[in-house]
Amino acid sequence: MWGRRDYPLTTGRIAEYVLAFVSLCFDVRSFHGRDMTAILQHHPGVMDYESAFVVLATCAAGAPVRRRSYSKLMTVAHDPNDLHGTDTLALSVLALRCVAETTSRSVDRHLSGPIAALVTRQEADGGFGNFHSTLLAVQALRLEREQGWNESAAVAYLLSHQQEDGSFGNLFDTTQVLPVLLGRTLLNVTTTDCHRDGGGAEVTEDPPTVPPPTTTAAPPTLINFTLWLWVGPDVNKTFSQALTIPQNTSLFDAMKLAAERDSNFEFSATVWPNGHYIHTIGGVHEQKVGYMFWLLYRLKASPNVESKPVNTQLSATGVDDVFPEEGEHILFWYKKI
Known part of the structure; x- marks a missing residue:
């Protein structure tokens, strides 16, 4: 493991x-x-x-x-x-x-x-x-x-x-x-x-007894975006999840949060020199025979099955270098390339 x-x-x-x-x-x-x-x-x-x-x-x-x-x-x-x-x-x-x-x-x-x-x-x-x-x-x-x-x-x-x-x-x-x-x-x-006979956890150093001053660090700026999954060239299944994350959080880290909340978003990745490569989402694994892969799209609006995304909307970078923006829609589409 x-x-x-x-x-x-x-x-x-x-x-x-x-x-x-x-x-x-x-x-x-x-x-x-x-x-x-x-x-x-x-x-x-x-x-x-x-x-x-x-x-x-x-x-x-x-x-x-x-x-x-x-x-x-x-x-x-x-x-x-x-x-x-x-x-x-x-x-x-x-x-x-x-x-x-x-x-x-x-x-x-x-x-x-x-x-x-x-x-x-x-x-x-x-x-x-x-x-x-x-x-x-x-x-x-x-x-x-x-x-x-x-x-x-x-x-x-x-x-x-x-x-x-x-x-x-x-x-x-x-x-x-x-x-x-x-x-x-x-x-x-x-x-x-x-x-019942065991001890408990201990805090290894005394925790603060008063709330940390709010002036020491500004709260993180949060952004909202929607993560979408489409399965199949004809989009047989769709899943979506609205996420709120700190600004400048990578898509990879946001995907971990999505996976914790919904098992349909659980994923597996292989580590390459240039970052993580997603090969499985929700139990759907890429198929080299038949050329079925997970493709990543960055969209300004919700994806529409009647007007599917085009290749120009494909992300030019991987999940480690994609940083979702406010109101953005990010789509993983399992389809033939």
């Missing part, structure tokens, strides 16, 4: 493995000779979403949480501009609560902002933007026993995604939603018998 040149794992995916192994009572700090928490700590990710996931998984594994990672959560918690996505806010709440429960640190004063922001994100249909964001928001709000949201509507929204066969579309989504429907959260991975 660790020696491949392909790119099968994002930081968030490794964190998910850590949480899964912790729930099974595996020693992730000595897993086949490797400390998986150390791998997480050295690859915390570029997104605040990934950073929060790393703290949560590290804490659940009983490993020390670095002050730098804790401080980053403080920055999210005390963001006066409410710039962070629902997923990031919810994971930050879960991560901070884990640290509080495994150390003796009080985090209540740090959680009021994220919790209040989450409550305002609930929409008329009961959800929090999409299925995966709703899963995380429900866990965070339940954990904090927040009163200002409609829990029944949120659960009904989740149940509305159940298919006729009883699943929720795919294995990943089904395994994610079932614990939530039973009233559990990601923090419950440490409630099995093998964890």
Whole structure:
């Protein structure tokens, strides 16, 4: 799993493995000779979403949480501009609560902002933007026993995604939603018998006791763009995801965020001297026989099946050198060249 040149794992995916192994009572700090928490700590990710996931998984594994990672959560918690996505806010709440429960640190004063922001994100249909964001928001709000949201509507929204066969579309989504429907959260991975006699995580240096001054660093400028997937020359399947990312974030890093939120956007890449080459998205692999490849287009408006993009709209650079712009539409189209 660790020696491949392909790119099968994002930081968030490794964190998910850590949480899964912790729930099974595996020693992730000595897993086949490797400390998986150390791998997480050295690859915390570029997104605040990934950073929060790393703290949560590290804490659940009983490993020390670095002050730098804790401080980053403080920055999210005390963001006066409410710039962070629902997923990031919810994971930050879960991560901070884990640290509080495994150390003796009080985090209540740090959680009021994220919790209040989450409550305002609930929409008329009961959800929090999409299925995966709703899963995380429900866990965070339940954990904090927040009163200002409609829990029944949120659960009904989740149940509305159940298919006729009883699943929720795919294995990943089904395994994610079932614990939530039973009233559990990601923090419950440490409630099995093998964890009851163990210690908790510690912050290796004292975290700041007050919010970091807002004057020391300006909040990042965020941009919104839409990532699209078209499958087949005749466009048999389409997927899209609206993303909010810091300005000057590469498309490659944005794709990692998209993959964490929707399994249809999971991808694999090969590392070439000039960067990452995407050969698989959503389980659809390029086919050299038949010349079927993933082509990358940069568009000013939503792609239209009735008026398909032309070759002049192909990106001249790879995913490491594409930096999405405000309002842009970026399309990966699996087609014959």
